[in-house]
Amino acid sequence: MTNNSKIHKTDFLQGNIACAEGAIMAGCKFFAGYPITPASEIAHHLSKRMFEVDGTFIQTEDEIAAVANIIGASWGGAKSMTATSGPGISLMQENIGLAVATETPCVIINVQRGAPSTGSPSVHLQGDILQSKFGSQGDYQVIALAPASPQEMFDFTIKAFNLAEQFRTPVFILSDSLVGHMREKVAFPLQEELVISERKKLDHYQGIHQKIFLDEDVAPMPIFGKGLKANITGSTHKEDGFRNVSDPKIMDHAIKKLTNKILKHKKEIIEINEYETDDAEVVIFSYGLTSRAVLETVRKARRSGIKVGSFRPITVWPFPEEEVEKLSRKVKIIIVCENNLGQLFPFVKSAACEHCKVISLPPKILGTLYDPEEIFEKAKEVI
Amino acid sequence: METKMNHPLQKYFRGAINYTTCPGCGNGIISQAILWAIEELAMDFNKFAFVSGIGCSGWIPSPSYNTDVLHVTHGRAIAFATGLKLATPDMKVIVTAGDGDTSAIGGNHFIHACRRNIGLTMICVNNQIYGMTGGQVAPSTPYDSKTTTTPYGSIERPFDLSQIAISAGATMVARWTTFQARQLRKSIAKAILHPGFSFIEVISQCPVQYGKVIGKRNDAVDMLMDYKNRSISIKKARELSSDELKNKIIVGEFIENKEIPELTQEIKRLRKEALSRCQK
Numbered sequence: 100m101t102n103n104s105k106i107h108k109t110d111f112l113q114g115n116i117a118c119a120e121g122a123i124m125a126g127c128k129f130f131a132g133y134p135i136t137p138a139s140e141i142a143h144h145l146s147k148r149m150f151e152v153d154g155t156f157i158q159t160e161d162e163i164a165a166v167a168n169i170i171g172a173s174w175g176g177a178k179s180m181t182a183t184s185g186p187g188i189s190l191m192q193e194n195i196g197l198a199v200a201t202e203t204p205c206v207i208i209n210v211q212r213g214a215p216s217t218g219s220p221s222v223h224l225q226g227d228i229l230q231s232k233f234g235s236q237g238d239y240q241v242i243a244l245a246p247a248s249p250q251e252m253f254d255f256t257i258k259a260f261n262l263a264e265q266f267r268t269p270v271f272i273l274s275d276s277l278v279g280h281m282r283e284k285v286a287f288p289l290q291e292e293l294v295i296s297e298r299k300k301l302d303h304y305q306g307i308h309q310k311i312f313l314d315e316d317v318a319p320m321p322i323f324g325k326g327l328k329a330n331i332t333g334s335t336h337k338e339d340g341f342r343n344v345s346d347p348k349i350m351d352h353a354i355k356k357l358t359n360k361i362l363k364h365k366k367e368i369i370e371i372n373e374y375e376t377d378d379a380e381v382v383i384f385s386y387g388l389t390s391r392a393v394l395e396t397v398r399k400a401r402r403s404g405i406k407v408g409s410f411r412p413i414t415v416w417p418f419p420e421e422e423v424e425k426l427s428r429k430v431k432i433i434i435v436c437e438n439n440l441g442q443l444f445p446f447v448k449s450a451a452c453e454h455c456k457v458i459s460l461p462p463k464i465l466g467t468l469y470d471p472e473e474i475f476e477k478a479k480e481v482i
Numbered sequence: 483m484e485t486k487m488n489h490p491l492q493k494y495f496r497g498a499i500n501y502t503t504c505p506g507c508g509n510g511i512i513s514q515a516i517l518w519a520i521e522e523l524a525m526d527f528n529k530f531a532f533v534s535g536i537g538c539s540g541w542i543p544s545p546s547y548n549t550d551v552l553h554v555t556h557g558r559a560i561a562f563a564t565g566l567k568l569a570t571p572d573m574k575v576i577v578t579a580g581d582g583d584t585s586a587i588g589g590n591h592f593i594h595a596c597r598r599n600i601g602l603t604m605i606c607v608n609n610q611i612y613g614m615t616g617g618q619v620a621p622s623t624p625y626d627s628k629t630t631t632t633p634y635g636s637i638e639r640p641f642d643l644s645q646i647a648i649s650a651g652a653t654m655v656a657r658w659t660t661f662q663a664r665q666l667r668k669s670i671a672k673a674i675l676h677p678g679f680s681f682i683e684v685i686s687q688c689p690v691q692y693g694k695v696i697g698k699r700n701d702a703v704d705m706l707m708d709y710k711n712r713s714i715s716i717k718k719a720r721e722l723s724s725d726e727l728k729n730k731i732i733v734g735e736f737i738e739n740k741e742i743p744e745l746t747q748e749i750k751r752l753r754k755e756a757l758s759r760c761q762k
Contacts, residue, residue, distance in 0.1 A: 128569075129565070129568065129569055131565060147756070150749075150752045150753045150755070150756035150757075151756045151757065151760050153753055153757075155568045155569070155749055157564070157565075157568060159561070159564075159594075160590050160591060160594040161590060163558060163561065163591075164558070164561035164564070164590070164591055164594070167554070167555075167558045167561030167562045167564075167565060167591075168561055168562070168564055168565030168568070169565055170554075170562055170565060171533070171552070171561070171562040171563060171564060171565025171566035171567075171568075171569070172565035172566065172568060172569035173565075173569075174550075174552060174566055174569075175565070175566045175567075175568075175569025175570040175573075176569060176570070177569040179565070179569075193555050194554075194555055194558060197554055197555055307496050307497050307548070321550075323531050323550040323552075323566060323570055323573065324528075324529070324531065324550065324570045324572070324573045325528075326528040327550070328496065328528075328548055328549055328550065329550040329551065329552075330496065330544075330545045330551055331550075331551065331552045331553060332544055332545065332552075332553035333553065333554055333555060334553065340545065341545055342544070342545060342553075
């Protein structure tokens with residue numbers, strides 16, 4: 100091999116296209132979606148590319164069908180994905196709950212837009228952070244990652260597939276219209292750098308009471324069509340898949356096992372980017388696109404000798420409670436910057452307990468970029 | 483001496499045959515028709531997957547059938563089955579759904595599956611009422627029926643589900659009542675072999691909820707006799723006026739067209755095309 104082949108291939112890509120290419124690199128073989136601004140470019144791109152990689156693309160009759168299709172395809176053994184925006188997620192919620200309950204790996208891209216309701220399709224807002232965690236009925240956990248650039252749309256989509264496969268669960272990408280539509284340089288990983296996870300599969304039929312669900316360390320998945328006699332239901336069930344909808348003890352067991360499957364592995368799942376937090380007095384908590392304005396603020400503050408740092412969860416869900424708690428013990432103030440009226444603010448406040456002060460600082464006008472100056476001024480004011 | 487007899491269809495069941503449906507329910511007749519059809523075709527049961535939604539019909543395959551069974555949300559069985567069929571085109575994917583499942587909450591998925599001509603078989607158990615939830619009016623309930631949500635009589639006209647399937651583009655459509663169990667079995671066998679989307683509507687008795695509406699409470703036999711008396715074959719029906727057909731149930735195989743391309747085959751064609759363009 101020559102040295103040349105070690106150079107990363109790069110391209111100038113739109114965030115949504117980077118996401119689609121990331122999906123292909125992760126091994127996605129099935130995409131279902133319904134047109135919606137600002138996510139449609141993902142479908143446009145995959146309507147061509149899926150067939151080139153021996154995969155399937157289908158434009159469904161609505162978003163309810165889109166998510167149902169990817170769940171069905173996942174049981175057929177395909178890595179699958181859908182892409183939409185907040186209104187589509189609202190429609191998908193019941194079936195997302197089914198994906199959680201039936202432990203179905205799949206990836207759901209949410210390119211967030213102005214909300215509530217029809218809102219403003221091309222305005223970027225981080226308005227669906229709580230929706231992705233609490234939108235379906237009951238207690239459950241999801242995994243959600245918040246990218247801030249086309250490069251991260253690519254990288255996090257691969258990571259999302261890997262997490263979905265490892266934990267047999269739906270994984271969200273919480274992008275927004277600006278990250279989805281901006282164009283930047285994207286570097287593709289070399290083959291040897293690429294880490295791709297595959298789901299643990301049941302390899303042979305083990306009798307009608309075979310354990311295929313509710314293992315905190317993830318049960319093997321019986322893929323359809325292989326004589327494994329999969330017994331799958333969204334109703335409350337036991338390890339073998341048999342329904343029991345009357346015994347509260349079985350329901351209690353199911354809810355706790357499903358929840359613990361994610362929470363027990365928080366350390367493996369959660370990823371945080373910290374910048375200049377070691378000696379910081381003020382730390383700014385932000386995620387997704389907002390974190391880019393925050394980094395600029397930190398650099399500006401450091402140049403003026405003010406000790407400001409940035410704490411950015413890559414993983415928005417499960418919420419990095421312990422990491423925030425640890426942070427709160429060493430800083431005076433946490434400023435929470437999100438492009439919404441403070442959706443994660445109560446979680447940060449609760450995790451910080453009374454160790455430090457926590458304040459919420461939404462942008463002056465929701466749906467616009469933070470001016471690093473306004474965050475800087477706030478940091479100076481509170482210090 | 484006690485002799486233990488096994489049901490001839492026992493091998494298709496996940497453990498004991500243990501249906502939880504009410505006495506006299508039509509589900510048992512339909513379940514047997516499905517399994518006898520598969521037995522007659524001598525096909526490998528492992529190559530079948532069943533997808534069902536919420537409602538009494540959902541419990542025909544789930545968890546009883548000893549093969550891959552996916553029991554999902556109300557009305558969405560077809561949408562899940564579509565994803566499954568696209569990912570595993572060699573499997574025989576059968577959807578069992580109720581009339582509410584099919585034509586109320588899941589109406590959109592139903593017509594689009596017909597339009598796409600995806601190779602699924604859909605068996606729609608039409609008991610003309612919401613049974614499991616307590617006897618509410620359904621889109622298939624006859625006009626002026628007194629149900630738990632239409633105490634003054636229903637004021638909306640019912641859907642003809644088979645006609646919807648035909649209009650929406652399904653390429654095989656048949657309707658029988660549970661009284662015609664043998665004909666039903668034959669049509670299901672045909673549907674399984676049919677390459678495109680096949681829709682079998684079964685008018686089925688719900689003696690508990692619908693029996694109450696028509697004054698035949700808990701009387702399955704009377705309901706079946708009523709089906710017998712009111713059924714008329716599609717051939718005969720074509721010669722009669724709409725007045726003469728009033729209160730009749732038109733049964734038979736309505737259409738069968740194997741010429742329209744099936745969706746998973748179309749996708750295979752697209753893959754070939756995409757690949758050849760890539761190589762150019």
